[in-house]
Amino acid sequence: MAVVKMLAVTLVGPKDEMEYVASQMVLMGGFQPLSLDLLLEDRNLRSRVRTVTENPYDELLMKLAHVWQTAGEVIPEAVPLPVPQDFTLEKARFEVSRVSGRLELWAKRRIALEEELEALEAAHLCVQALESRGMSLEELASVEHLTVFFGKLSEENYKRLEESSQDVPLLVIKLGTWGQETWVLAFTIRSYADEAEKLLNSVYFKRFSLSDVLRLISSSNKPSEGLEKRIENLKRAIDGLASAAKAYLDKNREELERLFSLVYTMQRIYDLCRGRGEVGDMYVLSGWIPEDLLDHVRKMVEEKAPKSAILVEESKSLPYQGVRVPTFLRNLPLVRAFQDVVAMYSLPAYGEIDPSFFVAVSFCLFFGFMFGDVGHGLILLLAAQLMQKRRMIRRSLAIVLKSAAATSVFFGFLYGSLFGVEGILPALWLSPMENMGNLLAISVGIGVVMVTLGMVLNIISAFRRRDFGGMLFDGRGLAGLVFYLTCAAAIYASFSGKDLPIPRWILWALIALMLAVMLLRDVLARYLLKERLAPGKGVLNAFEVFHNLLSFLSNTISFLRLAAFALNHVGLSLAVLMLSHMVHALPGGPFFGVLVLVAGNAVIIALEGLIVFIQTLRLEYYEFFGKFYKGGGSAFRPVQWRKDLKALRSRSNA
Numbered sequence: 093m094a095v096v097k098m099l100a101v102t103l104v105g106p107k108d109e110m111e112y113v114a115s116q117m118v119l120m121g122g123f124q125p126l127s128l129d130l131l132l133e134d135r136n137l138r139s140r141v142r143t144v145t146e147n148p149y150d151e152l153l154m155k156l157a158h159v160w161q162t163a164g165e166v167i168p169e170a171v172p173l174p175v176p177q178d179f180t181l182e183k184a185r186f187e188v189s190r191v192s193g194r195l196e197l198w199a200k201r202r203i204a205l206e207e208e209l210e211a212l213e214a215a216h217l218c219v220q221a222l223e224s225r226g227m228s229l230e231e232l233a234s235v236e237h238l239t240v241f242f243g244k245l246s247e248e249n250y251k252r253l254e255e256s257s258q259d260v261p262l263l264v265i266k267l268g269t270w271g272q273e274t275w276v277l278a279f280t281i282r283s284y285a286d287e288a289e290k291l292l293n294s295v296y297f298k299r300f301s302l303s304d305v306l307r308l309i310s311s312s313n314k315p316s317e318g319l320e321k322r323i324e325n326l327k328r329a330i331d332g333l334a335s336a337a338k339a340y341l342d343k344n345r346e347e348l349e350r351l352f353s354l355v356y357t358m359q360r361i362y363d364l365c366r367g368r369g370e371v372g373d374m375y376v377l378s379g380w381i382p383e384d385l386l387d388h389v390r391k392m393v394e395e396k397a398p399k400s401a402i403l404v405e406e407s408k409s410l411p412y413q414g415v416r417v418p419t420f421l422r423n424l425p426l427v428r429a430f431q432d433v434v435a436m437y438s439l440p441a442y443g444e445i446d447p448s449f450f451v452a453v454s455f456c457l458f459f460g461f462m463f464g465d466v467g468h469g470l471i472l473l474l475a476a477q478l479m480q481k482r483r484m485i486r487r488s489l490a491i492v493l494k495s496a497a498a499t500s501v502f503f504g505f506l507y508g509s510l511f512g513v514e515g516i517l518p519a520l521w522l523s524p525m526e527n528m529g530n531l532l533a534i535s536v537g538i539g540v541v542m543v544t545l546g547m548v549l550n551i552i553s554a555f556r557r558r559d560f561g562g563m564l565f566d567g568r569g570l571a572g573l574v575f576y577l578t579c580a581a582a583i584y585a586s587f588s589g590k591d592l593p594i595p596r597w598i599l600w601a602l603i604a605l606m607l608a609v610m611l612l613r614d615v616l617a618r619y620l621l622k623e624r625l626a627p628g629k630g631v632l633n634a635f636e637v638f639h640n641l642l643s644f645l646s647n648t649i650s651f652l653r654l655a656a657f658a659l660n661h662v663g664l665s666l667a668v669l670m671l672s673h674m675v676h677a678l679p680g681g682p683f684f685g686v687l688v689l690v691a692g693n694a695v696i697i698a699l700e701g702l703i704v705f706i707q708t709l710r711l712e713y714y715e716f717f718g719k720f721y722k723g724g725g726s727a728f729r730p731v732q733w734r735k736d737l738k739a740l741r742s743r744s745n746a
Contacts (some may be wrong), residue, residue, distance in 0.1 A: 093447050095405075095421040097383040098728070100126070102376065103393070105400025110356075110375035113397050115175040117377075118361045120388070120732045124418055125379040125731060134400045148181055149359035152188045154465055156352050158537050159192055163337040168349050170356040177396055179354060187351055191344065195337055202333045209326045215305040216319040217267065239285040241278040241292060242300050249295040250274040250721050256295070262288045291376040337672060361731075380418055380728065417442035419725035425453045430745055437713050438723025445554065447721060451712055452495070454542065458708045459496040461538075462657035463473035464503025464524075465665070467511035468697050473497035475697075496705070507658075512665015524658045531655040539651025539715070543644065546719025547573045553720055561617025562706030566713055567610045568719055575606035576644050647715045654711075657704055664700060668692030 103113055117123040160167050173393070179217065245268065253276075257264050263279040276297075280288040292299070306317065341348065380390060386404065393402050398441030420443050421431050430452040440446050463469070473494055480490035504510065524531055547568055554563035563569050582599050585592050609616065613633055617623040672688040675681055717723075 094422070094727075095440055095442060095444065096422050098380050098417050098420060098442065098729075099383050099386055100378070100405040101381055101386075101389065101418075101655075102378040102403040103400060104374060104376050104403070104406075105397055107331035107375050108177075109400045110377060111180060111361075112175065112177045113393060113400060114377055115358065115361050116392055116396070116510070117389070119174065121170060121732050122385045122730050123379050123381050124729055125377070126415070130717065147359060147362045148182065149355055150364055152184055152355050153352075155188050155192045155196070156348070156355060159195050159198050159337075159341060159348060160193050162202060162334070163681075164334045165338070168352060169209050173353045173357055175354060175357055175361075179358070181358075184355055184358065188355065191348060191351065193529070195340065198333050198337055199277075202330055205326055207331070209323065209330065211300065211304065212319055212323050212326065213306060214242075214244070214275075214300045215308045216323060217270065218300070218302075218305050219290040219319065223396070235284060238279050239282050239288070239496045240302060241280075241288070241297070242276075242305070243298045243301055244273045244275045244293055244300075246272065247274050249297070250276065253292070253295045253297070256291055260284060260287055260291055262291065289505045316499050316593055318725065353383045357719075360541040382420055382728075405603070417727045418728035421446055421448060422730035426491070426495070430455060432488045433492060433712070435727075436709075437717060437721075439725035439727055440721075440723060441725040444722065444725065445720070446551055447549070447717070449550075450716075454716065455492070456710060457496050457538070458497040458654060458711055459537075459704060460499030460503040461654045462704045462707065463496075463500045463661055463701060464507045464658060465509045465512060465661065466501050466504035466517065466663075467502055468693065468701075469497045469500030469502075469699055471693075472500060474703060476625050496708075500586065509662065509665075511698070513669065514660055514662070524655075525642065528655070528659065531658060532652060535651050535654040536648060538578050538654060539648040540577075540704065541645050541712075543719060544573065544577065544718050546716050546721075547576065550720035558561070560621050561613065561623045564621075565609050565613040565616050567637050571609040571613075572640055572644075575603060578602050579644070580648075607637075608642070618651075647718070650715050651711065653707055657700075657707060661696070661700060661704075664696050665693075668696065 100599070103110065105113065157167050175378055212400070253264060257278075261284050265277045265279075267275040267277060269275070269504070278288065278292065387581050389603040390402060393400055419439050421428075425450050431448045433451055433455065434440070434446075459467075476485075476490050476493035476497060476644055479485045480487060480494075485493075491617070505517065506519065507523035507524055508514050508517045509524075510516045514523055514525065522530055550568045551563050551573065553572055554560070554566070554569060565571050567575075576622060578599055581592060582596070584590075585596070611634060668689065671692065672685045678684060
């Protein structure tokens with residue numbers, strides 16, 4: 093239930109050791125790199141350090157990807173592997189060159205054959221289309237006053253071309269559609285050839301030269317048959333290359349997949365640790381780690397990188413300007429889900445109190461109090477489980493919803509409420525409709541507890557910051573807490589008619605004393621605690637005191653919404669039940685009565701459940717957080733090994 097203590101570590105060592113150290117830091121999953129540009133304030137030192145941004149493993153990874161591309165297979169899923177200490181960049185280059193050299197030649201040959209095949213298939217389609225229309229390719233290629241375009245484009249772009257050709261003297265003849273591509277002939281007069289070409293380029297038209305088509309068929313009396321034979325031979329040659337590549341891949345698959353995973357891991361390491369620096373033959377790597385990982389990092393450096401050094405600094409001693417310490421929260425599994433609820437407001441700043449535990453308890457309490465119903469709670473619980481199973485919502489949100497639904501069921505038993513009907517189940521605590529006064533009083537009491545808790549947490553935060561003046565004399569400090577609790581006791585005694593164990597004049601004297609302390613906060617801090625304060629804050633402090641007094645009242649009264657929504661839930665359920673009874677007198681009454689019950693309860697669960705969820709968030713963010721919480725933290729984002737091969741596959745297939 094706390095913000096984990098973070099340490100800034102700087103690792104310096106030779107290149108071969110630092111590559112291994114960086115790989116272990118990434119595979120460990122608890123290291124957030126920090127760019128050296130932020131850390132090097134000395135201009136002379138900064139000029140001697142070269143910050144590395146390029147990734148030398150990108151090229152190697154592409155070469156390995158071509159192995160599977162040449163074999164006609166999909167790039168495999170890389171797996172995280174411990175990188176051997178001797179697996180340096182030079183060794184990686186040697187290994188990749190050794191296994192991919194032959195396949196690179198095959199790949200280049202295959203690309204050349206595929207380009208030739210595309211040209212032959214285009215010629216074949218052109219000849220067939222012209223012959224079916226009684227047209228001669230020789231005559232078409234020799235026209236003097238026209239420019240002829242032959243090629244292909246997608247069907248969608250063909251429609252765009254038809255629409256756009258009306259503005260340009262361009263005649264478009266559709267030859268046919270094969271596969272997903274449409275082949276066309278386009279004619280224009282020579283003076284408009286440039287405009288026509290721009291138009292064709294805008295619709296991604298791939299042009300084939302008619303002169304090249306003539307050259308391909310010039311040696312055959314039967315152009316169509318000759319082209320078919322050549323196409324068939326090329327396909328066999330391409331298949332032969334693919335078969336050879338596949339046979340090579342099958343023979344060395346285990347070795348190639350291991351090498352691919354190693355190179356991919358190193359590529360990820362270099363990509364995620366771009367902020368490292370080089371000073372001659374020495375590498376520098378700096379970043380954040382949780383304190384409990386320090387011993388592991390030290391042991392790894394001592395055993396595997398004896399020539400490297402590690403420098404550790406705590407946040408209090410950091411000399412860097414403008415560098416924020418990241419926030420890493422560590423909580424119990426159930427509380428961990430409510431970290432997202434806190435993060436929606438703002439992540440705690442480093443060193444600030446983590447309110448996740450208090451939010452987990454109070455959130456469930458508020459929701460169950462306002463939405464207490466056994467039937468509605470069970471349906472909400474099942475709905476949350478179903479949405480989580482179908483991955484419609486995040487796991488953390490599902491846990492929050494299921495926890496809230498469970499407390500709704502619990503309060504349903506306390507209220508004796510089943511689908512809004514009271515009396516079916518015995519009330520273990522109280523009935524909202526029959527005990528409105530008690531319900532309102534309990535809501536105010538919960539508000540007093542939450543406001544008090546917020547002020548106590550603020551006092552603890554001020555103590556951590558060494559802000560003793562604010563801790564003792566501020567409206568949200570000890571003085572404000574005593575003032576608030578004394579006022580709450582006085583109001584309770586007035587409304588309940590009960591006598592307090594101390595005379596009332598002592599209460600009023602204590603209230604007046606605390607009010608004076610809050611107004612004289614700065615004076616007391618200056619003379620009693622010797623704190624240096626900025627001048628001219630007296631008037632501002634008076635306004636702050638006035639604001640705190642109003643917030644004490646408004647924040648406490650705001651918790652009356654707990655009782656209001658609890659009563660509202662019962663009222664809506666009764667309205668649905670009454671409407672169901674009313675339709676019984678109509679034709680088909682039983683059917684429509686059931687329909688009204690089902691639809692009405694569905695609306696209550698969905699609509700009122702959402703409203704109660706929002707109101708719960710409001711009580712947390714405004715009434716509770718407003719007393720102590722500032723936020724503004726930056727999340728700890730450690731580098732991690734991830735399976736993300738989509739970009740690589742798209743580049744390799746380009």
